[in-house]
Each structure stands twice: as structure tokens, then as C-alpha cells.
Amino acid sequence: MRVEPYLFFDGRCEEAIDFYKKTLGAQVAMLMRFKDNPEPQGDAGCAPGNPDKIMHACLSVRGTNIMASDGNAKGNPKFEGFSLSFPAKDETEADKLFAALSDGGQVQMPLMKTFFSPRFGMVADKFGVSWMVIVNQPASAEKSKDFVISRVFDAPRELVWQAFTDPKRMKEWWGPKGARVIHAKMDLKPGGTYHYGMQMPDGAAVWGKFTFREIVPRERLVFINSFSDEDGGITRHPMAPSWPMLMHSTFTFEDEPGGKTKVTIRWQAYQAAPEEQATFDAGHDSMRQGWGGSLDVLTEYLSKAAKPKSKAKAKAKA
Secondary structure, eight states: EEEEEEOEEETOOOHHHHHHHHHHHOOOEEHHHGGGGGSSHEEEEEEETOOTSSEEEEEETEEEEEEEOOTTTSSSOOOOOOEEEESOOOOOOHHHHHHHTTTSSSSEEEEEETEEEEEEEEEEEETTTTTEEEEEOOHHHTTSSEEEEEEEEESSSSHHHHHOOHHHHHHOOOTTTEEEEEEEOOOOTOOEEEEEEEETTTTTTEEEEEEEEEETTTEEEEEEEEEEESSSOOOOOOOOSSSSEEEEEEEEEEEEEEEEEEEEEEEEEESSSHHHHHHHHHHHHHHHHHHHHHHOOOOOOHHHOOOOHHHHHHHHHO
């Protein structure tokens, strides 16, 4: 089962459906008007005199269902605190979609090339619905030689997920052995960032940054990561100038028998020059050693963090 957005257009639903059919290629999977409700007083909840307004509709857009309704039909739709992300097939389609959604709307961020996409922009359409139009990473980045490492932890998935998404918990284990996290600030949402600083065993400070692209709670984290400065600006590797400036990271979380959790970490060099790709491919052994040390520290932390619950369960059984 999927979580699906439900939009209330407050009297402009039919107009919105026609607009999305033309601009996004949306298809109407079902539509019911207030007058079609078989229950007595079927138009209850709608402003009086509006039986033809839409009680419930379902639009299919690129395989995703978007629910829609006129709601109270008072003519004042409000959409705040969220955006719908539309993945365009290529830059040409992105330009066309963005222009169509901008017609009568308000551009929040112009469509442009960014470090994570050849085309990305944000716009509120004429109904007030916010959209993020994005072209996913080029195929060349997807063909990179991936670095993959997995570890099974003797801890429940919820706790392991928190260890990767709660900055207070990440301070307990993140980084190579002997490093100490001195700064950790996280905004856990697509487009949000995690900015951290570490003090290495030799006393040097190293800074890094995640920019989150996809978050599926307790299942998957996808983000672009890089070295950074103290202010969050992207920088080169402090000791390897030919290291890729950007990395595409995917962390997955899976249940294992006995209440354990498997974490798989996948790294790709992102938008890398040939020299950067070669450096990345040659560095798999050192990456495996570095990640192995970090995951050892995480294993120790999870063992301690899980103990209070284990003791509580033992007392309950007694």
C-alpha cells in the first residue's frame, strides 16, 4: 500500500483536473460529484447550491495517484507546507513542464542546472499547488563502478534508523575510528541537509554535508554528500584533490531474523570527471577499510543503546 496525496481545491477541482490533464498528461481514474453520493444528504460538507462540485476524484500521473476534491467549495484553496515532485524525462520535457505550470502561477526557484540535477526548479501553479520539476542524474553517473558494503546489526530497525537520522545519535558513532563529531545539524527532508564537523585524531577539523533527495522512513535514505567548509559550502577532499567533488549515496535498511537489521551502503561518484572516476574506482579498498571502522563503532553504540530495552523485556518476562 502507498501513501498518496489528497488535494482540496475548494471549488476549483474540475478546473484543476483539466489543467493537469493538459500540462502533466494526467488521467482521470475516477470522479464522483456530491450529487452522486447515494447516502441521504449526499452534498453535505459542500457549500449549498453546489451539487455538481467534485466530492472525490483520482488522477493518475506517471503511475502515482493524486486524490482531489472541491471540499467545502468556498473558492479559496490553500496549499502550504509541501511540494509535489515531478521527475521529467529530460531537459526538454522539464522546460516544457515548468513553463506550463508557471502559466498563471508563481516561480519559487527558476529552472536551472544544479549540482544534483541538470534541471531543477520550483513553482506554485495557478491553484497554489507547489511543484518541484527535476531531471534525474545523467546516465553516465549511473554507470559508475559502485562501492557497496553491508553489515547486519543486532538491533531493531527502528533503532538503527534513528542512528542514521538523529544527529544526537550520529554524534556517537559517525566518522572514522578515533574521530569526534563537534558539530551536527540536520534538516531531515528532501532538499534538506545534514552538516557536520569532525575532529580527527591528529586534531584537524574535517567538515561534510549531505543534501537529501529521498527519504523512506526505516527503509531508504538517498542523498548527495560532499566535503564542506564550516559554513556548509562544498569543498574538495582535504587530502585527495582528484577525489569526486560529489557522491551519490543510498543507504537501505532491512529486517533480518531474530530482530536484527541489515544496512547496505552504496556509493557512486556523481557527475565525476574521468580522473575523479578513476580515483574513486581505485579507492574501494581504502573505503572498505574506513567504512568498516565506522560500522564497528556503530555496532558498539547500538549494543549499548539496545541494552535498556533488553533488560526491560527480561524483567517483564520474570
